[in-house]
Amino acid sequence: MQIDYYMFTHLDVSLTGGSDGLGLDLATPLGDYLHLRTGFSLMPYFEKTLSYPASMGDMISQERYDQLSGVFQQVTGCQLVDRVDMVVRPTFANFKLLMDVYPFEKKNFYFSAGVYVGNSTIAKVSSTAEAVPTMMALNIFNRMIDCAIGEDGEGGGTFIEYGDFSLALNPEIEDKLYNLAIERTKGYVKDFDELSFEEQTALLHQYGKYSVQLGHRISDGSPYFLSPDEHGMITMEVKTNQYKPYFGLGYGGSLSRKSDSYRISFECGAMYWGDSPKIIMHDGTDIMHDVTNLNGKIGEYCDIARRFKVFPIVNLRLTHRFFL
Secondary structure, rough: OOOOOOOOOOOOOOEEEEEOOOEEEEEOOOOOEEEHHHEEEEEOOOOEEEEEEEEOOOOOOHHHHHHHHHHHHHHHOOOOOOOEEEEEOOOOEEEEEEHHHHOOOOOOOOEEEEEEEEEEEEEEEEEOHHHHHHHHHHHHHHHHHHHHHOOOOOOOOOOEEEOOOOOOHHHHHHHHHHHHHHHHHHHOOOOHHOOOOHHHHHHHHHHHOOOEEEEEEEOOOEEEEEEEEOOOOOOEEEEEOOOEEEEEEEEEEEOOOOOOOEEEEEEEEEEEEOOOOOEEEOOOOOOOOEEEEOOOOHHHHHHHOOOOOOOEOOOOOOOOOEEO
16 A cells, blocks of 8 residues: 655654564654654663672681681671672663654665663662671671771770760770771782871771772772671662764564554664663762773673773564544
């Protein structure tokens, strides 16, 4: 059936599925060779789990971890897990406004240009509930080290203080934790012994606690450490620009020679993020752009993500055409 393509002569309603998720499109002609298309796509909910050893990298040595695990189990009755699971959840959703140009008379081939507009956070990552005892143990251990150092470097910090109740560390334990902090800090600060007492104290609070060294800050070259937040969790968000220009190519046609009511088309293109995504940790640090020399699996994933300044779009569209 021969169709004359004039403005608003029909409405195409399409179900879409592809790399940008599942969605719904509406399209109508603005002339013989130009169509206006709008729609919405949403990435279906799923989870991807990434596992790391609890003693990963510089987080804590296996010997220290075993010691901490035994103490923590005696104090709390909880057993520490031997790995930390991180769960990735996509939150990818976009509206789109596109112009489809059909340069040939048969109108099978077309190219599209326009913009995707969506949420800036495209994925969220967090440690699992099973990892909370391990993360809390590290927070408790680091709190004990802070108390052993003390605000003025003389120790004697109060470990727990609530109303009339207070609890201080045993002097023998305090000395051991203080020496551990010195040992750890000297691994990062080579001229530690040559510094003033005030400078040493500040560095002990910065480097003496047990946390993950992910890399080095680009701003000053200092090590970047990651510790669990106040809830015993490690979280991060993957962010891109809200407005993402798009260009693509497509090919489609009728499912029947007798009617244009049902059509199928295949489209591929690129959504331009403008820059590689940001990965914001729970302490506010963008490890993609503010940290270099990232270690371990996190470093491997970030190296891959840096290459994605554009997001590939591959879509299949099933269309029902309503004639107006």
